[in-house]
Amino acid sequence: MSPKEFKKEAIRVLERLPEEFRSRLHNVEIVIEEKPKKSHLKAMGLDPQTDTLYGLYEGTPLSERSALQPPLLPDKITLFSEPLLRDFSNPLEIRNQIRLTLLHEIAHYFGMDEEEIEDLGY
Numbered sequence: 001m002s003p004k005e006f007k008k009e010a011i012r013v014l015e016r017l018p019e020e021f022r023s024r025l026h027n028v029e030i031v032i033e034e035k036p037k038k039s040h041l042k043a044m045g046l047d048p049q050t051d052t053l054y055g056l057y058e059g060t061p062l063s064e065r066s067a068l069q070p071p072l073l074p075d076k077i078t079l080f081s082e083p084l085l086r087d088f089s090n091p092l093e094i095r096n097q098i099r100l101t102l103l104h105e106i107a108h109y110f111g112m113d114e115e116e117i118e119d120l121g122y
Contacts, residue, residue: 001094006081007032013099021106024062027074028109030102035082052083055101063111077105 001009010032014022038048040056059075079101088094107117 001085001091003032003081006079006085006094006098009095009098010079010102013102017106021110025106025109028059028077029074030077030079032079032081034080036078036080052087053080054084054097055079055105057105057108059109061109061111075109077102077109079105 010030014030017025036053036056041048041051041053044053046053056078057075058078059073079098084094084097084101088097104117107120112120
């Protein structure tokens with residue numbers, strides 16, 4: 001999958017989100033980077049030598065925000081293309097994993113923790 005196709009797939013996932021969720025995604029930057037930085041992995045308690053990361057949410061979840069002190073910077077969701085393309089060779093598997101990863105990170109934006117997200121299947 002080319003970088004252009006990868007980006008198109010991520011956009012397709014966003015466009016297919018139910019309107020009730022899409023309309024609540026405010027001030028969120030969604031980017032695609034080649035791979036996570038070692039500092040990202042270490043900050044999450046992952047081993048840069050053996051662990052991998054497909055996506056990352058950085059910001060203040062909606063559930064933790066205050067109307068009196070809104071976040072100063074936009075939230076950021078990053079998809080990492082290199083590990084996704086390395087671990088999933090079939091185009092259908094890649095598309096499915098892009099979808100799962102993006103939905104997983106969006107769930108963090110809405111304030112869900114890992115256990116709640118796993119219960120949803122993401």
